[in-house]
Amino acid sequence: MTTGAGTAAQVRAALAEVADPADAIHLQRFFKTGPGEYGAGDVFIGVRVPVTRSIAKRFATLSLTEIDTLLDSPVHEERLAALVILNARFAAVSKPRAFDDKARAAIFELYLAAVRRGRVNNWDLVDASAEHIIGPWLLDKPRDLLFELAEAESLWERRVAILSSFAFIKAGDVTTTFELCEQLFADRRDLIQKALGWMLREIGKRIDEQLLTDFLDKHASEMGRTALSYAVERLAPAQRVAYRAAR
Numbered sequence: 001m002t003t004g005a006g007t008a009a010q011v012r013a014a015l016a017e018v019a020d021p022a023d024a025i026h027l028q029r030f031f032k033t034g035p036g037e038y039g040a041g042d043v044f045i046g047v048r049v050p051v052t053r054s055i056a057k058r059f060a061t062l063s064l065t066e067i068d069t070l071l072d073s074p075v076h077e078e079r080l081a082a083l084v085i086l087n088a089r090f091a092a093v094s095k096p097r098a099f100d101d102k103a104r105a106a107i108f109e110l111y112l113a114a115v116r117r118g119r120v121n122n123w124d125l126v127d128a129s130a131e132h133i134i135g136p137w138l139l140d141k142p143r144d145l146l147f148e149l150a151e152a153e154s155l156w157e158r159r160v161a162i163l164s165s166f167a168f169i170k171a172g173d174v175t176t177t178f179e180l181c182e183q184l185f186a187d188r189r190d191l192i193q194k195a196l197g198w199m200l201r202e203i204g205k206r207i208d209e210q211l212l213t214d215f216l217d218k219h220a221s222e223m224g225r226t227a228l229s230y231a232v233e234r235l236a237p238a239q240r241v242a243y244r245a246a247r
Helices: 009-016 021-030 049-055 062-069 075-091 102-117 123-127 130-138 146-149 156-162 168-169 175-184 191-205 207-223 225-231 236-243
Strands: none
Touching: 009 062, 009 075, 009 130, 009 207, 021 146, 049 075, 062 075, 062 102, 075 102, 075 123, 102 130, 102 156, 123 130, 123 156, 130 156, 130 168, 146 156, 146 175, 156 168, 156 175, 156 191, 168 175, 168 191, 175 191, 175 207, 191 207, 191 225, 207 225, 207 236, 225 236
């Protein structure tokens, strides 16, 4: 396969070459694509994530237009490949020696448009991209967008909101994550609950456990069981029991 700029069609062909129908069946089940499930209607061709990432690296200079074409694909692995390429592109133009704010803005806008039209529409796609594009873009900017996304009807936009804040946590900033958690506590969708608990746990792990426990002292009684369970995973056994009892 020729490397270089390439086309969406070439990425599609490269993925099709390594697709495994048996894996496709497994992935359809794992990502809950049945009627009424969160991934209903999504299509898998059976390419595992490491292979998809490897193929994406071969098309690192794919144009934004071709990336956008892949994001509109009905095939999950093609959308994931597009996001992997987009992440790498954003990281490249964010490096000090190659910093290009105009290019960063174009990538951010393309990604946000894809989110809003429902193309970043499963938990793995959100988790593989939000913290790498929206999060870094908003590090030094107002974050109203995340609170707007947290109010969206779409489950995936709400998950994008909280996962984007992972970039802030990694930078030592907890304020936005705490505020988003407070806004989303009443959202009992499992994939939101897990995301909330995960981000809270990361605050305790990466920044300061006291920040986490202070927050839990105030909010444990109003948190969903799943979010609370994830949040306290790394605490001492007695603390875990006490916070779970607070519900």
